[in-house]
Structures are given as structure tokens and as C-alpha cells.
Amino acid sequence: MLGLSALLPLLVVPFASAAPKSRATTCNGHAELCDRSYGNVTFMGSHDSFAYSDDPLALARDQEVDIPSQLDLGVRLLQAQSHMNGDDLHFCHTSCILFDGGKVVDYLTVVKTWLDSNTEEVLTLLFTNPEAVSLTDVWKPAFDDSGISDLVYVPPNLPMKQSDWPTLGDMIDSGKRVVVFMDADSDPSQVDFILPEFDMIWETPYGYTDDSFPCSIDRTSNAQSTADHMYMINHSLNLKIGDITISDPGEADTTNGVDSIVAAADKCVSYSEDNTYPSFVLLDFVNLGDAKAAVDKLNGF
Template structure:
């Protein structure tokens, strides 16, 4: 049976149409996202101009007193959380950096590498999302060890590096969420102590960029928005983190207040996310950049985030 013969001009047109269709539907990191972190308006907002609600001690999941979350990390991200905080520690006779609550005897949530692999898998599946990690360095490990772990998790392809990397970005110099997404630099990383951008340029010094309000709060009204860390720092020129997670004192031991979490994580009312954000705004003349929470599945966390961002 003879094959159909197309005129050269028609064949050329078909090829052109095919190539155009491929280009239209093929993913590209240079394409502008139509929605960023779930909101079209975030695409044009600077990273430093959005309030993000974050999971405090995000790896420590379960019903025990030392555990701070009910949802695992993937479920936290699926809920809408894009800011994950976690504690790291080192144990003897183990080269791995581990995610441990105060000590690895009390609570060991596994290796940092495993955590990063989970985050990378989620980023792979969600190309229009920017995730931030805030890690603590409780055992003062060299930043090169963190870099090695990020490399082992194969997640460095996503990391954001400021330009120039040797300087601290001013608040108005941060890229927009749309720019972070279009460049494929969708993982922002902070370390509380031990960062050195001359050695590892993508692991940023938390306290060069942020100040924090007091933590381990037992005051249900959250009536304090003062600068707690870094000690003696002025708030001007820094983003800031509100530690809005409530502890309860049991015989001198502070544990997360799971029972009051729905009220602590409410949109409004005494001791709510909204109430403390309003207090901090009145004190610092701007809304917080991050509000860290325990039990992010309790209360109305994403509704509170929308309200703080004027949505």
C-alpha cells in the first residue's frame, strides 16, 4: 500500500506545529509561574515581604510529650507549610548529622540526609513552590558537614545563593517568589550558628537575616514581641521570626501544650496567631516574616497565613 505524500510546505508546517506544541507543554525553569506557593500574588512579592507560617521542630512527629507535630514532613508540606525548622545533633560513633530534640536519647527522628531526601522528593513534584529550611546546629558542627549532607541527599540543585554571595542581602534586595521559581532556586536554607558563606554560600546565617522573639513561652496570651536573639540586636534591617508555640510547665519540665494548640493556632482571639502578629506589628511597625508553630494541623493555620498576607 502506498504511503501518503505530503507537499513540502505542508510537511514543514506540521513540523513547526509539532515543535511549537512540545515547547508549549514542556516544563522549563525559565518559564514564569502563574502561582507561587499556592498564591498568584506571591509571584510578584519579594521573599522578604511575605509572612510564612512554619512548622517548629518539624521532624519530631507523634503523640509523645517531646514531639511537636502530628503530621509528618510531607503532610506538613501538603497542608501548605513552606517553612520547616528542625534541630540537628551529632552522636558518638556515627558520622551522620541527626535530627534530635535536645538530645538523641530523648528524641531521634533520623538523619538529616533522610529528611532532605523527603523535601527534595516533594520539591520535584511541586515545581511552583519555594521551601525554606531553618536548621539549628546544637553541637557546633562545621558547615562543611552540612554541605556534605546536602550533596548526599542530591538536593543542592535547588538551593538559593544570594548575589553576591559574600554579602548579606538587604530586605529590599531579596528576589520575588516568582524569580526564585523561574531560576529553579526553590530551597532557601538558614543555619542558626556556624554558617560561613565563604565556605558554603547557600547556607545562610540565620541571625544575619532575622531576629527572633522569645521561645519556650508559657504565657498563653503571647504578650511579648521583644528581640530575644541575637542578644542586643536592633530589629531594623532584619526580617523576624515570631516563636508562637506554647509550652506547659510540668514539674519544671517544659513540654509542648498540645491541648491548647487549637486556640494557640487560631486566626484571632486571645493568644492567637493573629493577636501576637498584631502586637508585633505595633511594636516593630511591620508584620512578622515567619511565625513558627507546633501542631500545624490544629487551629486555622493556613487561614491565618492568608489573612496576614492580605488575602
């Protein structure tokens, strides 16, 4: 017969293993966001996030600071355009000759390192796939090799309505706190975590040269009603040099300011269900202006 000292470990271990997992107390910087649905939060986004340079003569750049710096500034959606460069998938601006941001797997590894150090953050990745590169043979291995596959959220059904997404707290508690969208040629039957953007998000036009940023629905799909979509406002001011349109860093302080962003968001509210603000505000030169304060205001802070 076992003595009491021998029985104690057997009695204690089951209770210890059944201890509840601690819940997130801060989500994307605010305790209040833990109970708010992913579809009812406004996130600051970085357009062409890989295309960063502090060289003012690098006309193809759309950012000035690197990925960790963008994330530290409050960016919670990273957008990037992909192209094959030889045998490897890279993030490039229109062409890898014009601006080559390096291998996708290296980019994702940098993001994963940041996520590992910031465990109470939900992040969205929005990638383009203009060359219809294989999801299973090229894209998924990049996610797997970087480790981000362990963090990706897979919805229980598609398309997800704006009102059906889990709360940020639930996503963080589950460890599935990275949402991945692709603008074209996604197929969840092949890779279940790469989600079709326009089935769940509509966008305003891009390439604005009008600083009043009039709102209209530019890209979407008929997978569900407009009101059931989340939406993204493209809020970058551009200038034309001959036939070339480039982002204008000289106006970024104003464009990325609270007044400009909130005014643009107000113009789009009527398109949404329950008059909600945009889920994503996509910006160039995120280190300029005061976009974080604008997004906080849209979130009610």
C-alpha cells in the first residue's frame, strides 16, 4: 500500500494540469479590445510594407522604416506584393528590378520574431499574388519555414461575415492570432489559412491624387452583401510625374494625420453594417503623421 507521501504527487498532478489558461488582459494595446470582435476593430495598415528606404531618391519606396519599426509604431496589417525572382518568391514593387524587398520567407521570419516578443497582438497579413504562384508548393512552405503557420487563424466557415469573427481576446488566448488574406488566386481548399480577401473585405480606390479622399467601393466580390464585408480605406496621397504615379512623402504628415484619416473614414461609414468604421486604414510612410492616434480615435479611445 502506498504511503501518503507517495500518493501526493498523483493527487496534485491532475489538478495542476487542469489549471485554466490565463486570458489576455491587453489586446493590441488596449484591454477594451479583448472583448471586441476582430471584425469590429480598426487596424492601422502599411502599404507595400517591404518597400522601405530612407533614401529620398528611391522613388519606388512607399515606406521609410523597416518591418519591426512599422509594427512598433502600431501597424497591425502588413500588405505586400509578391513576384517570383528566379526560383524564389520575393516581395517586389511592380517588378523586382524596380524594388526588391527580398525573399518572402525571410520577411515572414522577421514578422514571426516580432510576434514571439509581442504575444498579445493580433496581426493581419494581406498579400498579392499577381503571378498565381502555387499556394501549396511555394506559399505554404514559406509560412511553414518561418514558423508563422503555427499562429494562423482558420475560420470555421467561409465567407466570414463582419459580425462573425471571434474577439481579439479569444484569438490571442487560442494562439491563432495571425489572419492571412490574398487578393487573388487564393483557394482555401488547398491552403486553408490563406483567405480570399474580396469575399470578406471591400476596398476604396487606390492611387488617390485628390486629398479629399472621396469614398466609393472599388474592389469586392459578390460572395456576401456589402454590409457583411469588412472594409479597407486606401489612404495614401499620390502625385503624378508625367505618366508615373508615386506616393507623396511630402504630404504624408497631413495625409496620415488624425483629421484626414477620420474624415475619410466618416465618408465610408454608410456603406457598412451598423455604421461601423473601416477595419483597415492602409497608409504609406507610416512613420510620418499621427496615424496611431487616428486609429485609436476610430476605435473609441
